[in-house]
Amino acid sequence: MTLGTSTRLGLFLLLAPILVWLIALLVLPHADMFLVSMREKVAPRTYEFSLANYAEFFTEPLYWRTFARTAIMSIAATAMTLLIAFPVSYYIAKMLRGRLKSFLFLLCLVPFWVSELVRTFGWMILLRESGVFSNVFQWVGLADAPVEMLYNDATIMVGLVYTSMLFMVVPLVTTLDSLDDAQVEAGYDLGGNAFTVLREIIVPHAMPGIVSGCIVVFMLTLGNYLTPVLLGGKDSLWFTAQIYTQFITRFNWELGAAFGFLLLALSSLIVWAGLKVTRQTLTETMG
Amino acid sequence: MLETTDSFDLECRSLVRRFGAFVAVDNVSFGVPQGDFFSILGPSGCGKTTILRMMAGFDQPTSGDILIKGNSVLDVPPNKRPVNMVFQQLALFPMMSVAENIAYGLVRKGLGKSEIADKVKSALDRIGLPTSGDKSIKQLSGGQQQRVAIARCLVLEPTALLLDEPLGALDLKLREHMKVELKKMQDQFATTFVYITHDQSEALVMSNHVAVMNEGRFEQIGTPQDLYYHPDTAFVAGFVGDSNRWHGTVERADSSGVKVVTADGVSLLATPAGDAPLSKGGEVDIFVRPESVVLSLEAERVSGMDNRISGELISILFNGANSRALIRDSKTGGELDVALPQTGEFSTLAQGAEVHLGWGLAQAKAFAVNGERP
Structure with a gap:
């Protein structure tokens, strides 16, 4: 098919904003970052091509262990978010009708009107040694001294799950909404119980929503900086904090850039493996 | 056929269902003998689907009793009732193959693998789809899906099969064909059918007995000939034929x-x-x-x-x-x-x-x- 000049111009103009956005904000910085990651400082202001930055990640245990820890905790956070969000989404999508349904759905959205930073500080007010929970525990008599609930892995997990909830609930509600009630009833009518109906009918139907929700939550969690650093403190050992340290504290842009690309590559690998294990495809999920 | 005896496969006694102030089903009593093709015919919104859903166990009557083979089933959940339902939109499971759909209920019953395979195979033969077991539901035509939906229930050998306007979604020509087919299937499986429809020709052609329902009440129960030639009420005279x-x-x-x-x-x-x-x-x-x-x-x-x-x-x-x-x-x-x-x-x-x-x-x-x- 040949397009007229004016049609082609129109198409170009339509595509221009997205192309500018993609090239200027994604492709160019990443290309430059990639080049930075592939060089080594041999003397002041002299660089040469090297893979040393990448090698450092694998030879220095702190780095790859930090990454492994981040990945495992992100997977755990994703799984917990799914476990909590699924019943919530099912309730919103299938049990409720009309205004209450939209109201509860909106309620899931409300926390996101506040910036993540403010929300995280909210958690800190609740959980710190001199915070609300600590005082309540002492007042009730559950504790004799102030309790510090910040700066541990459990707190990081709570924060991550809380932050991710919406991104799991939205795709789940959307897919569960499209499940015909008659399917569930047929599942029971033919002898299924709550568990088999869930396993054979509801979950397979919701699979695209589960997969896309999990991918989004996993990526957001893995790349999260604020929540682990603020709630986990120095010991959070989150990989993004490691990247931040290289860029800002150590001025080692080369290593930081290499870490950035490793994060991208390794997280993509984990998502790919996840899709393989659950026998889903990206096109099925997104299409 | 209304006298209360224990010979009925399915029986409703003084069934009432209220939704707030609205009376959807108003004191309905009837019995369906073994092997009968029983239709409930009525305009949409007359309460016929509510009756069917109460028999299947998805809805509870406000008062009255439902008996299957002489035993009250009010306390029996839908998955334990010996009746199965063919839904209006069929509700076949799209993520399963044709054979898996038919096997679903058998697997839930805990039957052995080879026994299930045998039953599924014979069901596929009987509905004329012997080679379609591995196909996905979407590959079947409307009429074929219909047959799978019915076979999926009948392999469980239910006391009665409840059908909720299953022909409504089909085009006219297929509907005419399926009427004959349904009747044949009923003879073949020798199962009691309770059929809900607003289409009088479906009810008259297939049924042994028809109940005409209007505004939550049964106007008349009888054979199709009875209803046609000896209507009891003006509604029946106007609605049938x-x-x-x-x-x-x-x-x-x-x-x-x-x-x-x-x-x-x-x-x-x-x-x-x-x-x-x-x-x-x-x-x-x-x-x-x-x-x-x-x-x-x-x-x-x-x-x-x-x-x-x-x-x-x-x-x-x-x-x-x-x-x-x-x-x-x-x-x-x-x-x-x-x-x-x-x-x-x-x-x-x-x-x-x-x-x-x-x-x-x-x-x-x-x-x-x-x-x-x-």
């Missing part, structure tokens, strides 16, 4: 029949029908089937009949053996629907021709008007 209808006032009522005068001043003789007695001055509806009207070109042919009308032919609705003639009464301008015999006598009949109509008083049924008319 086609009818010409007049509304009028009783001028004289005696043992031989009633004389009714319509608002247009037409005098008609009819037989009283229904429970309510007809008395002078009472309002009645008269129903006359199109096929009980004699159509003639000569006035003498109908001169001996109780009711006579002359009119002009407006149009012929040709439909083979079911052809109709639409005739306008020359006195009142009212229109009549008359069966047009395809004997050749009327083959030259042209629009505008003058024709004479006549029917006996036995063919005209007069029902007292009480409340709303269908």
Whole structure:
């Protein structure tokens, strides 16, 4: 098919904003970052091509262990978010009708009107040694001294799950909404119980929503900086904090850039493996 | 067939279901004998689906009892009731293959792998889809999906199969075909069918017994012939089959029949029908089937009949053996629907021709008007 000049111009103009956005904000910085990651400082202001930055990640245990820890905790956070969000989404999508349904759905959205930073500080007010929970525990008599609930892995997990909830609930509600009630009833009518109906009918139907929700939550969690650093403190050992340290504290842009690309590559690998294990495809999920 | 005995496969006693102030099912009682094809026929919103859902266990009656093989099942959850339901939109599981759909209930029963495979295979053979086991549901045509939905239930050998307007989603031609097919399947599996429909031809063609339902109540239960030839109420007369209808006032009522005068001043003789007695001055509806009207070109042919009308032919609705003639009464301008015999006598009949109509008083049924008319 040949397009007229004016049609082609129109198409170009339509595509221009997205192309500018993609090239200027994604492709160019990443290309430059990639080049930075592939060089080594041999003397002041002299660089040469090297893979040393990448090698450092694998030879220095702190780095790859930090990454492994981040990945495992992100997977755990994703799984917990799914476990909590699924019943919530099912309730919103299938049990409720009309205004209450939209109201509860909106309620899931409300926390996101506040910036993540403010929300995280909210958690800190609740959980710190001199915070609300600590005082309540002492007042009730559950504790004799102030309790510090910040700066541990459990707190990081709570924060991550809380932050991710919406991104799991939205795709789940959307897919569960499209499940015909008659399917569930047929599942029971033919002898299924709550568990088999869930396993054979509801979950397979919701699979695209589960997969896309999990991918989004996993990526957001893995790349999260604020929540682990603020709630986990120095010991959070989150990989993004490691990247931040290289860029800002150590001025080692080369290593930081290499870490950035490793994060991208390794997280993509984990998502790919996840899709393989659950026998889903990206096109099925997104299409 | 309404006497309460234990020989019924399925029985409802004084079933009531209220939604707030609205009474969806109002004191309905009936029994379905073993192997029967029982239909509940009614306009949409009459409560027939509510009855079916209560029998399946998805809804609880406000009062009354549901018995399967003589035992009350009110406390039995849907997955434990020995009845299965074919849903209006079929509700086949799209993520499973045809064979997996049929096997679903058998797997839930905990049957062995080889036994399930045998049963699925024989079910596929019986519904004429022996090689479609591995296909996905989307690859099947509407009629094939229909058969799978029914087979999926029948492999479980339920006491009764509940069908909720399963032909509603099909196109006309397929619907006609499926009527015959359903009846055949019922014979083949020898299972009791309870069939819900708003389509009278589906109910009449397939059923042994039909209950006509209106506004939460059963108007009449009987064989299709009963309903057609001996309707108990004006609603049944109007809803089952086609009818010409007049509304009028009783001028004289005696043992031989009633004389009714319509608002247009037409005098008609009819037989009283229904429970309510007809008395002078009472309002009645008269129903006359199109096929009980004699159509003639000569006035003498109908001169001996109780009711006579002359009119002009407006149009012929040709439909083979079911052809109709639409005739306008020359006195009142009212229109009549008359069966047009395809004997050749009327083959030259042209629009505008003058024709004479006549029917006996036995063919005209007069029902007292009480409340709303269908």
